[in-house]
Amino acid sequence: MGKLFGLVGHPLGHSMSPLMHNTEFKELGLPHHYQPFDLKKEELEEGIKALRLLGIEGFNVTIPHKVSIIPLLDEVEQEAMEIGAVNTVYRKDDLLIGANTDGQGYLQSLLKLIGEDSLIDKKILVVGAGGAARAVAVSISRSGVGSLTIANRTLEKAEELCRVCSTYADVNAIPLDTASSSLETYDIIINTTSIGMSPETDRVPLPVKGIKDETVMSDLIYNPLETLWLTQGREQGAITANGISMFVEQGALAFEKWLGIKPDRYRMQETVLRKLGGL
Template structure:
């Protein structure tokens, strides 16, 4: 009999994780199953208790439970603590261990575009929410020399920079308007907000008038595959990267923690792109 894995979120009907993971189990001839569970915020504690009771082997956590779930776990990985959120849980003989594979998943997808030059890049993060925290944490750990944060509310960006500082050098903080004026100074621009996500596909998180022609522009959004931000960046000569790679990598890393085996990431990407109606991870 195979093992049961799952996803907790609200809503979860749109999730591509079941198809992605179940296909990976099939390709590896593992008789496991992954199922999405729609759990309201009021029922989260009961759901975790239920998972313990039935002995579910591992599960993912998505919006809106990534922070709250930490209360009901036995142990949380150090990086997940720094990020302040958990997206992957492993059941080790009845003890629930929480991890965050979002940051590392993003880093792995980004390195395919930047290579080792990432450490020397001047990086601008747009946004100051949970996704920005994950990206900032992992880029700081990787050793990126210069990190900047721009947000509509500058105070929130400053708070994030202070909380996530892991080195002697603080991240620089700007308003969106200030960042727009300085855009030519940045080698890598990363949108961590939901601005431009379907159905609001005509929105831009930042104006690109002053962008460097050889910059890299990354958008964590994957629906649409090519946001307006990426379209405009590409038209100005920038290299662009959408959020499919991050989604695939974070899922693959979770899969490895659960099973001890490496899934075929190319096949995982194919499943995601089939559901999104696209053809490429890096646009």
């Protein structure tokens, strides 16, 4: 008998997770099903109770529930607690355990991009200090990094994230305009904000003038597949990457937590790209 998996959030019409996971179940010959569960904020608690009764084996969590779901779970992994958000829930016996595969998913996608297994000699700039930035910064810090700078319009938010990461790495916070004047000092620049996402595709999170040749510029956005910021960076000689790889990696890591088997990441990426018109 097949197992039930799903996605909890609101709204969910845009999500590609059901297509990605259900396609992979089919390709692997597994009788499982991945179902979206569109729950508003006031419906979350009762919704999680219902999912327990349904015997759900695992599910992903997206906006706006990544933080509010934490007290509704039986346990939460340490990294997810440090990030302050859960994006993956898996069943262990009769318990629902919260995890966060966003940060590790991003880390794995970044290491594949640069062709290395360590960031210990890299100087990294993270743009933004919201939920996505927390996942990226915490996981990068925990992995070992040369230095990490967090730039945000509201400096206090960047400083708070620095306090979380400082246990693991040399990290500092700066205003966004300061980052713009020192781009040549960074090996990797990561945009974790939504600036440049469709439909406001004419905006950039910060200028690219002054970056070093072959600076890695990574944008978590994948709609459009290439943001204006990445286009400008590529024209300046940067190595660029959108958020598709992170999306696939976080999904694949969730898949492994649920079933204990590795999905075909290349096939998952093809599924997403085909849906987005990138193939």
